Amino acid sequence: MEDTVFGKIIRRELPAEIVYEDDETLAFMNIEPVTPGHTLVIPKKPFRNIFDIDDETLAAVMRTVRKISPAVRDSVNAKGVHINSNHEAEAGQTVFHLHVHIIPRVERGTYAFWPKLPHDPVEASEIASRIRKEIA
Numbered sequence: 001m002e003d004t005v006f007g008k009i010i011r012r013e014l015p016a017e018i019v020y021e022d023d024e025t026l027a028f029m030n031i032e033p034v035t036p037g038h039t040l041v042i043p044k045k046p047f048r049n050i051f052d053i054d055d056e057t058l059a060a061v062m063r064t065v066r067k068i069s070p071a072v073r074d075s076v077n078a079k080g081v082h083i084n085s086n087h088e089a090e091a092g093q094t095v096f097h098l099h100v101h102i103i104p105r106v107e108r109g110t111y112a113f114w115p116k117l118p119h120d121p122v123e124a125s126e127i128a129s130r131i132r133k134e135i136a
């Protein structure tokens, strides 16, 4: 896998405001936060995204997300957090080392959430069939 800015942070070649570390994961402040407190959790092993990471490493990442989310929330007196992750450029991924965003939200109404398409049962059923076939 190509080296990324997060690889440099893991190796301490780039500075980062690290808030948590264990054998498998690292958590640090986002340099361009969506909201104050925006924190990133990464595996120390260099996986690109959801399409190549193994179950154990992803579980370690999510364990850290669960562990530190209350502290991230409380550090800015937020009520909630977004747990978000982008996979491939088309989905907004810009750093190709898997990461999970923890984005505190103090109140509703300060952000535009996802658009909602009208429900199309025929389309949903067709896509569901394709997903089930791919998984099998």
Ligand code: AMP
Residues within 6 Å of the ligand: 005, 014, 016, 029, 030, 031, 032, 033, 040, 085, 086, 092, 093, 094, 095, 096
């Ligand atoms: P994504 O667009 O989901 O790939 O998110 C990548 C995130 O990494 C962005 O929110 C950036 O602000 C953040 N980022 C990029 N470089 C750094 C860095 N050196 N330290 C901390 N966060 C970074």
